[in-house]
Amino acid sequence: MKITTEQSAARVQAGLGRPPQDALESTVMLEAFGGLVSPTALRMSRGTVDRSKPRPAAVVSRRPLGEVTPFSSREVLGLVATLLATSAWIGPLTDALGDSATARAWKIALPVSLFLQWMLRRRHLNGPQGLGLLRADHRVLAMMAVAVVAACAGLVLQPVLVLPAALILTWVGGLLIVIRGWGIPYAACLIIATVAIRIGVPVVLDIIVVVLLTAAALGAALWTTPATAARPATWRRSVAAAAVGGTTGLLIVLEPAAEWSSGAPFPVFALVPSLLASAWAGHHLNRIWTVLLGALASTSLPDRDARPTWRVFASIVLGAVSRLLLGTAVLSAVALLLAPAGTQRLLFQLLVGLGAFGLVNFIAALLESFSRVRSAMLVAATALVASLGGIAVPLAWLANASPLVLAAVVASLVSVIPIIRLVRQPDRTIATLI
Amino acid sequence: MTPDDAAVGPRPARRRVMLITEGTYPYVMGGVSTWCDMLLTGLPHIDWHVYAMTAGPEHRPSLFVLPPNAQLAGHVRLWGSGHDFGSTGTPERTSRLRVRRSLRLGRGANRRVDLAATLVEGLLGWEGDVGAVVDALVWCRLHPQSVLPVFRDSRTWDLYLAALNRVLHEEHPEVGHLPDLDLNSAINLYRTMSWVARTGAAPTPENDLSLVTAAGWAGLPAVVDRALRGTPILLAEHGLYVRESYLASVRSSDPLEQRFIGTRLARGLTRVAYRFADVVAPVAEANRAWEEALGVSPQRIRTIPNGVPTPADAAPPPGNLTVVSVGRVDPLKDIGTMLRVAQAVRRRVPGATFLHYGPFQVEQAAYTRACMRLHEELELGDSFRFMGPTSDPTGVMRDADVVLMTSISEGFPMTVLEALSQARPVVTTLVGGVLDAMQGAGLTAPPGDVYGLAAAVTTLLEEPELAAALGRRGHARVSRRFSQQRCLDAYSALIDQLADPDPAKQATA
Numbered sequence: 001m002k003i004t005t006e007q008s009a010a011r012v013q014a015g016l017g018r019p020p021q022d023a024l025e026s027t028v029m030l031e032a033f034g035g036l037v038s039p040t041a042l043r044m045s046r047g048t049v050d051r052s053k054p055r056p057a058a059v060v061s062r063r064p065l066g067e068v069t070p071f072s073s074r075e076v077l078g079l080v081a082t083l084l085a086t087s088a089w090i091g092p093l094t095d096a097l098g099d100s101a102t103a104r105a106w107k108i109a110l111p112v113s114l115f116l117q118w119m120l121r122r123r124h125l126n127g128p129q130g131l132g133l134l135r136a137d138h139r140v141l142a143m144m145a146v147a148v149v150a151a152c153a154g155l156v157l158q159p160v161l162v163l164p165a166a167l168i169l170t171w172v173g174g175l176l177i178v179i180r181g182w183g184i185p186y187a188a189c190l191i192i193a194t195v196a197i198r199i200g201v202p203v204v205l206d207i208i209v210v211v212l213l214t215a216a217a218l219g220a221a222l223w224t225t226p227a228t229a230a231r232p233a234t235w236r237r238s239v240a241a242a243a244v245g246g247t248t249g250l251l252i253v254l255e256p257a258a259e260w261s262s263g264a265p266f267p268v269f270a271l272v273p274s275l276l277a278s279a280w281a282g283h284h285l286n287r288i289w290t291v292l293l294g295a296l297a298s299t300s301l302p303d304r305d306a307r308p309t310w311r312v313f314a315s316i317v318l319g320a321v322s323r324l325l326l327g328t329a330v331l332s333a334v335a336l337l338l339a340p341a342g343t344q345r346l347l348f349q350l351l352v353g354l355g356a357f358g359l360v361n362f363i364a365a366l367l368e369s370f371s372r373v374r375s376a377m378l379v380a381a382t383a384l385v386a387s388l389g390g391i392a393v394p395l396a397w398l399a400n401a402s403p404l405v406l407a408a409v410v411a412s413l414v415s416v417i418p419i420i421r422l423v424r425q426p427d428r429t430i431a432t433l434i
Numbered sequence: 435m436t437p438d439d440a441a442v443g444p445r446p447a448r449r450r451v452m453l454i455t456e457g458t459y460p461y462v463m464g465g466v467s468t469w470c471d472m473l474l475t476g477l478p479h480i481d482w483h484v485y486a487m488t489a490g491p492e493h494r495p496s497l498f499v500l501p502p503n504a505q506l507a508g509h510v511r512l513w514g515s516g517h518d519f520g521s522t523g524t525p526e527r528t529s530r531l532r533v534r535r536s537l538r539l540g541r542g543a544n545r546r547v548d549l550a551a552t553l554v555e556g557l558l559g560w561e562g563d564v565g566a567v568v569d570a571l572v573w574c575r576l577h578p579q580s581v582l583p584v585f586r587d588s589r590t591w592d593l594y595l596a597a598l599n600r601v602l603h604e605e606h607p608e609v610g611h612l613p614d615l616d617l618n619s620a621i622n623l624y625r626t627m628s629w630v631a632r633t634g635a636a637p638t639p640e641n642d643l644s645l646v647t648a649a650g651w652a653g654l655p656a657v658v659d660r661a662l663r664g665t666p667i668l669l670a671e672h673g674l675y676v677r678e679s680y681l682a683s684v685r686s687s688d689p690l691e692q693r694f695i696g697t698r699l700a701r702g703l704t705r706v707a708y709r710f711a712d713v714v715a716p717v718a719e720a721n722r723a724w725e726e727a728l729g730v731s732p733q734r735i736r737t738i739p740n741g742v743p744t745p746a747d748a749a750p751p752p753g754n755l756t757v758v759s760v761g762r763v764d765p766l767k768d769i770g771t772m773l774r775v776a777q778a779v780r781r782r783v784p785g786a787t788f789l790h791y792g793p794f795q796v797e798q799a800a801y802t803r804a805c806m807r808l809h810e811e812l813e814l815g816d817s818f819r820f821m822g823p824t825s826d827p828t829g830v831m832r833d834a835d836v837v838l839m840t841s842i843s844e845g846f847p848m849t850v851l852e853a854l855s856q857a858r859p860v861v862t863t864l865v866g867g868v869l870d871a872m873q874g875a876g877l878t879a880p881p882g883d884v885y886g887l888a889a890a891v892t893t894l895l896e897e898p899e900l901a902a903a904l905g906r907r908g909h910a911r912v913s914r915r916f917s918q919q920r921c922l923d924a925y926s927a928l929i930d931q932l933a934d935p936d937p938a939k940q941a942t943a
Binding site: 015016019020021022023024025027028029031032033035037038039042045046049050229230293296297298299300301302304309371425427428430431432433434 | 511560582585586587588590591592595598599602607608609610611612613614615616617618619620621624625628676677680681683684690693694697701720723724727842843865880881882
């Protein structure tokens with residue numbers, strides 16, 4: 001039986017329900033579903049393609065890419081929980097080890113913890129594999145095991161020197177435990193440890209128990225997570241991210257209004273509004289992976305210039321910044337209302353300063369998460385320089401405000417151009433996020 | 435040295451052959467993997483370097499024990515996260531001097547911002563420049579650490595978009611109107627191009643020959659080795675990669691733009707492999723038409739049919755109305771038709787039992803679920819059982835009265851050969867090289883023809899004497915034409931010829 005070109009074309013179109021995309025699509029239709037042998041199908045298929053037929057209707061796919069979020073609210077909440085719990089150690093620690101040792105421990109532990117948290121987030125946790133990548137990274141696991149053993153041994157032998165390590169382990173380990181989804185039981189354990197100090201358990205012993213508990217929980221978290229064969233981010237990229245995080249951490253400990261010994265709960269409590277507001281802002285930024293990708297999936301290439309998707313991206317970023325500022329302001333106001341009489345002035349100074357820190361931290365994290373590492377580093381570094389400058393040469397217009405306010409203003413100005421470049425072409429931003 | 439060794443003189447140097455697999459050996463069971471295993475164990479005088487490619491980041495255990503003359507030389511996990519460019523393989527140092535065009539590309543090479551544009555235009559364009567694709571991949575191999583930074587460069591994205599627009603508006607008589615791509619699809623394709631580049635950049639060991647098992651991603655390391663080191667390429671084709679991609683596309687419910695990307699990329703990868711393969715060795719003559727249509731000259735095509743070990747005497751069929759099928763659960767195997775055939779057969783032969791051996795694949799989870807739903811809807815129950823993968827395909831054939839295959843695309847199916855080697859009659863769709871394999875030893879029907887296939891199975895179950903006669907003919911045919919040794923000898927000769935094309939040099943070795 002012979003088949004004409006017209007019959008072939010009709011058969012292909014009937015099978016596909018549309019004109020064929022090209023001659024090979026026609027060939028397989030004629031072969032597999034039309035009963036023609038390959039040489040005939042290949043020959044006949046040429047005549048089945050007709051460019052005069054209408055272009056197939058574009059299918060609007062709103063499926064977003066399976067991406068990671070640049071911010072994780074869980075991380076912030078984990079940090080808040082562990083910070084609050086460990087802040088309860090300050091009084092007893094000051095009594096046991098002295099003011100200077102305690103203050104030094106906090107000043108070292110905060111930036112180092114942020115350094116390590118940012119490094120782990122970039123190297124292992126910035127993807128769907130999460131802890132699985134860390135589980136497979138034997139070198140990092142070995143380093144963590146050595147750190148736990150050294151911290152425990154050091155706490156027994158020389159608690160003054162090793163106290164920072166204990167704080168770091170608790171904060172960084174707590175973050176990983178929270179990411180594993182065990183945040184609530186872990187926080188409950190920390191509360192019990194805090195109560196134990198109040199009822200007379202020696203604080204150093206209590207800290208050793210907390211460190212061991214954190215190490216055990218961390219070990220269990222990793223043990224129960226299947227290892228992933230994927231390759232983590234490079235050390236170079238991870239250390240760069242960590243440097244940004246560490247630099248923002250320095251901003252906190254350089255804040256002159258913060259007292260890191262017997263009055264230490266103040267700076268910790270003052271951090272909470274900006275951290276919680278960061279979580280809210282970060283949650284809003286997740287819309288990048290739903291709303292923005294939906295907008296990209298609904299924009300065809302020819303419409304790229306006619307339907308600017310940057311507005312969607314910009315509105316998401318502005319929405320996040322608004323939430324950060326609003327959340328910080330409202331929670332700070334609540335904190336001031338609840339503060340004991342006579343402490344409001346100092347607390348106000350701290351809340352403003354650490355709120356400004358929250359803004360710097362947010363901007364740096366936003367840029368870093370979109371691989372704008374140099375810009376993130378620039379923002380963090382200029383904020384640090386501005387803060388140091390504000391401390392060294394107090395400006396008249398700042399009056400009694402924190403130098404961190406100056407740091408936030410400078411960082412915001414420095415970040416304007418990088419953020420505009422980030423949001424200007426969302427397709428380019430997301431495509432080059434490889 | 436034994437006297438025999440002394441009599442034949444010095445042994446020639448052992449050949450080093452890199453076997454490049456894609457989604458098969460040694461991590462996935464199937465016909466191609468069985469063929470690879472046969473080759474590695476059957477040609478012990480060759481040092482095999484197995485270079486495997488799989489999709490996804492997850493760790494996969496090896497399902498085969500590599501023989502002593504074989505070692506795993508690399509494992510590329512496509513669409514994993516991150517890539518190690520320095521742990522295996524041979525660094526390209528002296529080769530820089532060898533390839534003039536790579537030197538040309540090497541100038542200012544740290545920012546080759548036209549990389550994605552070159553790849554997308556060369557691979558997806560109907561008449562894309564595959565030579566330019568290989569140049570770009572050579573650059574990637576020479577500058578592996580620059581590949582990802584280049585893809586992170588905004589200029590790369592801008593040039594890529596312009597190139598993609600050119601592809602979408604290409605005028606050619608064989609190309610119809612193409613769907614408009616959305617920006618999300620363009621981003622996904624950009625990432626796919628980054629994986630093409632990363633695959634080209636991944637290091638490979640030095641070898642005398644690259645034996646590529648599919649004209650797809652597996653061809654990429656080989657074409658780079660050929661350009662840089664002059665390593666010849668033997669492309670052994672089982673199913674036709676591009677044909678199977680188009681077939682999967684027309685049966686898929688994916689959006690048009692995704693189907694366009696998948697098929698065009700497969701076509702582009704195939705064109706690259708065909709262009710630079712020294713010899714294309716299909717397992718069936720039926721593949722030849724497609725290969726020639728996509729640019730392989732007839733002189734470069736050498737058909738080598740598959741082979742299987744054949745026992746002198748085959749065991750008699752069990753006679754318990756058992757129909758066996760073997761194959762992974764995959765749309766190309768058309769399991770849906772198989773289930774419908776089972777239902778139709780059982781209307782006339784209620785005692786018939788269908789046993790399907792083959793793995794479920796993670797990548798085909800949706801298809802597997804659809805098959806299970808259909809199994810339930812057809813109320814087949816225990817009369818059709820999914821038995822999972824088997825390591826003894828000939829053994830399960832012995833338990834069959836009839837062997838069934840419903841594939842919509844095949845090369846030269848091992849399943850059919852294994853059935854015939856055990857003197858079992860085959861009912862199969864008429865695809866690929868099936869007819870070459872089983873001429874006169876079974877019954878055929880067009881792909882998807884449930885009632886044709888069911889009638890054939892029913893006939894053989896109801897007429898065991900006819901089934902036995904067909905089985906005997908199949909056994910004789912396989913013993914005569916498709917023995918394993920014959921297949922191995924053909925590959926051995928071809929490898930020798932390609933790995934050392936100078937006959938004088940061969941004689942003095």
